[in-house]
Amino acid sequence: MKTRKLGAQGPKVSAVGLGAMNISGFYGPATQDEAFALFDRARELGVDHLDTSNVYGKGHSEETIGRYFKDRGAVFRLATKAGICTDPDTGARYFDNSAEHLTASLDASLARLGVECVDLFYVHRREADRPIEEVTETLAGLVRAGKTRAFGYSEIAPASLRRAAAIHPVAAVQSEYSLATRAPDLGLVQTCAALGTALVAFSPVGRGLLTDTPPDQARADASAFLKVNPRFVAPNLAANLTATDRLRELAAEMGLPAASLAIAWLLAQGDHVLPIPGTRNPDHLAEAVRGAELDLDAEDLARIEDALPVGWAHGDRYNQAQWIGPESFS
Known part of the structure; x- marks a missing residue:
């Protein structure tokens, strides 16, 4: 497995990591045995970067990883996140980036994971009214306290990253990025490269659209x-399946799974880009990881761009409710 740095001062990790949201029922149920089998397969494939959050299954993902570590040893570089909250009375989602909340959340995550320190701690969503400079000072304090080796932000705009980096180096920004979601090309990819910040790409196979087994309407x-995401409701899903057939056809011509080609395209966008596909299926993970073995040339990249040009997707990547929290930029 090829490696890439998790931030300018960070450790080298596998070029392709693993997102652990799916083991907590986001796209369907997963048993502990299935999660452990997935983690075992990740290790066999050379994957050592594991990404989770305190909200994945309300701590279930972290607890499962903690049990795995207790059984197998601390074998992954760990990243987790905090900052998303739910009002217990109304069920409404809100964001808290206060020092008190982030510190308490990280302490709780460390307890669930069974470790004294994580490699990377993200603010999962920015609290819009709290200056990012203040939040960055809090995160720097957690580094000094030995609770995390580095920190990052999820779904922030390039301007916010520059403000944070003026206070302290930011190891990583996590953002949805794939052939289906190209918004990071409008400044985030470039700003991360300029600042020595890793761009950790979640949903790198377009929530399944960029694979050989994309979800049909029933799935x-x-x-x-x-079922409420604009790209997966009728008639958009049918249009998107037709559009992505072009990628599947190209991948087949090249003798590759579509997911491998989608991951290889992402890795070709910069040495600081690190995809973290999320899956419950060890075979699907192997297809994604195979993308790290590929070295696409200019002709390959041109053929991919021709198959899926910018703007091909039908429907926004989030609906109105799902857009609450991520920062928009243009």
């Missing part, structure tokens, strides 16, 4: 997230 409707 999409069975997912609480996908």
